[in-house]
Amino acid sequence: MEIQYSKCVENLRSSEIRNMMSVAVRPDIISFAGGMPGNTLFPIKEVEDLYNQLPLSVKQAAFQYGPTGGYPPLIKSLMDYMQRKGMQVEKNRILITTGALQAIDVVNKILLDPGDAVIVEYPTFIGALASFLAHRAKLIPVSMDADGILPDELEKALDSKPAPKMIYLSPYFHNPAGIIYGKKRKEAILKILAGRNIILLEDDCYGELYFNDSDAELCIPMKTVEPESPQICYVSSFSKIMGPGLRIGWLFGPPEIIGKTEVAKQSMDACTSTYVQVLANEFLSSGKLFDYVKWVRGEYKKRAKVMVEALNAFMPPEVTWVNPKGGFYIWLQLPGGVDATDVLKSSLQDGAVFISGKTFDPEGNRNNCLRMAFSNTPEEIIPKGVEIIAKAINRFM
Numbered sequence: 001m002e003i004q005y006s007k008c009v010e011n012l013r014s015s016e017i018r019n020m021m022s023v024a025v026r027p028d029i030i031s032f033a034g035g036m037p038g039n040t041l042f043p044i045k046e047v048e049d050l051y052n053q054l055p056l057s058v059k060q061a062a063f064q065y066g067p068t069g070g071y072p073p074l075i076k077s078l079m080d081y082m083q084r085k086g087m088q089v090e091k092n093r094i095l096i097t098t099g100a101l102q103a104i105d106v107v108n109k110i111l112l113d114p115g116d117a118v119i120v121e122y123p124t125f126i127g128a129l130a131s132f133l134a135h136r137a138k139l140i141p142v143s144m145d146a147d148g149i150l151p152d153e154l155e156k157a158l159d160s161k162p163a164p165k166m167i168y169l170s171p172y173f174h175n176p177a178g179i180i181y182g183k184k185r186k187e188a189i190l191k192i193l194a195g196r197n198i199i200l201l202e203d204d205c206y207g208e209l210y211f212n213d214s215d216a217e218l219c220i221p222m223k224t225v226e227p228e229s230p231q232i233c234y235v236s237s238f239s240k241i242m243g244p245g246l247r248i249g250w251l252f253g254p255p256e257i258i259g260k261t262e263v264a265k266q267s268m269d270a271c272t273s274t275y276v277q278v279l280a281n282e283f284l285s286s287g288k289l290f291d292y293v294k295w296v297r298g299e300y301k302k303r304a305k306v307m308v309e310a311l312n313a314f315m316p317p318e319v320t321w322v323n324p325k326g327g328f329y330i331w332l333q334l335p336g337g338v339d340a341t342d343v344l345k346s347s348l349q350d351g352a353v354f355i356s357g358k359t360f361d362p363e364g365n366r367n368n369c370l371r372m373a374f375s376n377t378p379e380e381i382i383p384k385g386v387e388i389i390a391k392a393i394n395r396f397m
């Protein structure tokens with residue numbers, strides 16, 4: 001029998017990150033591959049203590065099904081959190097999702113028909129790309145510089161046919177580009193989008209992880225502006241500020257859109273784990289999340305500093321990057337003819353891995369770039385890994 005797969009499956013592309021995972025966990029390999037928090041940095045004791053102190057009735061609720069929209073006390077805590085971030089909570093609602101990726105996917109599910117056009121950054125988070133492709137969207141990549149997507153290219157992309165229905169941006173400590181959008185660039189983007197019939201999907205999974213307080217202002221979401229158009233759907237997550245194993249994210253957006261996504265989520269997983277929502281709510285509402293984030297910012301800042309120093313020490317001068325102000329990543333630009341997958345094969349043999357650039361290319365081609373995550377590698381190991389990768393790059397120059 002010949003299995004007749006759906007058109008959606010034809011579009012699926014296995015992610016190098018997922019394939020790398022099996023290699024990346026080998027103890028002899030120095031891995032900058034996974035875009036994940038530091039394994040040794042999770043707030044395990046804090047969360048254990050919070051759970052142990054809960055009354056029996058809350059523990060029972062934690063083991064039970066919950067509303068599809070989310071565990072009501074967590075929705076309330078997140079609404080307070082959104083308000084503190086400057087969001088207009090009276091105009092919006094929240095849907096709790098199974099990770100930010102599900103928030104992206106559920107928005108795609110209610111908005112996209114096959115062939116619909118979506119503007120994305122080049123490079124783009126692979127999980128979002130996979131979701132767009134699974135919904136058979138036509139992707140229109142727009143290049144970025146150190147301040148965000150290029151306004152001229154954005155204007156051109158907006159004029160393409162069919163008219164794009166959605167634009168997906170990750171302005172805060174971009175995965176994989178590592179950059180944060182400048183204030184003026186965000187203003188310019190909103191001005192260009194003003195009056196257009198388009199949804200802006202704003203992904204803010206890393207915005208809490210700035211290294212210096214002076215950069216906190218850069219992390220103010222575009223969603224706080226709340227224009228009539230574009231309508232902004234804001235996505236965030238506990239994955240990078242508590243733990244991705246929890247699988248909790250949320251979507252914050254106009255009530256009409258949230259209502260539709262809630263119905264769509266019913267057939268995806270009925271509800272996000274109540275148990276984990278209870279834990280996330282305790283962590284957030286007790287204020288412990290903010291103490292933790294304050295501390296963990298410092299840890300990532302140290303790791304980033306060591307990686308930048310090692311890059312400066314070992315990389316050939318033709319390799320360029322933007323020093324990160326937060327988040328998990330550094331994106332390296334290699335000289336024109338150097339292919340990141342060739343470099344990867346070579347550096348793997350010497351014991352260090354990263355993710356090659358084409359993984360994050362909406363068209364899956366451009367490969368003279370690569371992503372290195374400093375977030376899950378202890379400081380004392382980072383220089384050795386960078387040195388191995390630099391040697392591998394040199395072999396192809």
Ligand SMILES: Cc1ncc(COP(=O)(O)O)c(C=O)c1O
Pocket residue numbers: 035098099100101102125127170175203205236237238239244247248249
């Ligand atoms: C930009 C971006 N958005 C969304 C996600 C997905 O987050 P979650 O683990 O909450 O699904 C990630 C995870 O790497 C990410 O980098």
